[in-house]
Amino acid sequence: MTQKKLLLVSCNEKILDRLSKILINANCDVKTAESKERALLISDQFTPDLVLLDNTYYNDDGSDLTERLFESGTLFLFICQHEIERVSLTSNNPDKLLDLLPDINITLKWATDIRRLKETEQRYSKAIQTGRVVDVVIGILMERHNLQRESAFELLRQRARSERVQLRILAQEILDAEEKINAITPK
Template identity: 30%
Template sequence: MNIDSQAMENILLVDDDPLTLALLATTLRQAGYTVVTAVSGLEALVAAEREAPDLAMLDIDLPDMSGLELAIKLRDLQGLPFMFLSAISDAHIVETAVEYGAVGYMVKPVDISSLMATLKASLARAEEIKRLRKTESHLTNALATGREISIATGVLMAHYRTDRHTAFDIMRSQARSQRKTIREIANAVLSAEETINQFHTAIQAKKKNV
């Protein structure tokens, strides 16, 4: 089999059958992939944290936990995309795998040509998911940052009866002088405002009790 020099993705291969594990690992390595193997769910979790693979290929039946359980852990803990290998061709299992977020599903014994095609499609889908998550994360951070700065600017405008440009310019100057980001200064303003409001509430309550 020719080695594809462009295929350098790291695959986490998990199967408790030593023969199947060895065959698949050898095949994938010959195709140019980096392969990390594991024979149990716990071993897979440790390997995933250590190696940071691009995709996990999981057997449905494992000795310490099901492949579905392992998939959830890998997804929730590390955001790792996964596909399943199973000796059972069951519509319900396939449907469940899709619901869990699997990017691929193959029935054993695996046909090598089908395996490579499915793997490439799964890796493409995994890369798409990673890009979407990264974009979503950046968007969330940007929106959060913009919201915090906007609110903090409004707080300064209200307290010091100034315009928005002046309030923002003051925060930017403070950020430069303190070697902090504008977001950090905005958070400090909001934190101070919250503390003042707490004191105000406490003082008002005390006045009522006098």
């Protein structure tokens, strides 16, 4: 299991110190911030899997912090400062804290799922874009050489092989050249 990156944000230094020690013992990579400004700076550099905000940031003061975290795609969770204080002062057992806050583990699992979904979306978007470029070039070849779709595709594929270049790269080069030619007009 990979080490989870957490950012703890609280204006209470005792809670930050105590909670960070417990989470480090639970095999988490932990950074702390005592202010929203510091939290934003650390979040940009550290890219945490999850930001834990004490509930004192659940107001207008913390709205710009949560808005920025949301816009960047960083998951955050509000935690109750009083419960953390109670558990962290009475126990050195990191499992007890994580049992008290099962939302941390659930949210970390969601973060992993969301990250995977975003990566999949990017791959599919790239595949769709590549497919569109190839399809447009096949259409150009069909029009120019009066070919059927299969013949135009085979012509493009053979050309890519002879030039030892990927099909999508050749298609993009052809499309770029076509756009340049179409942009040249007599005045």
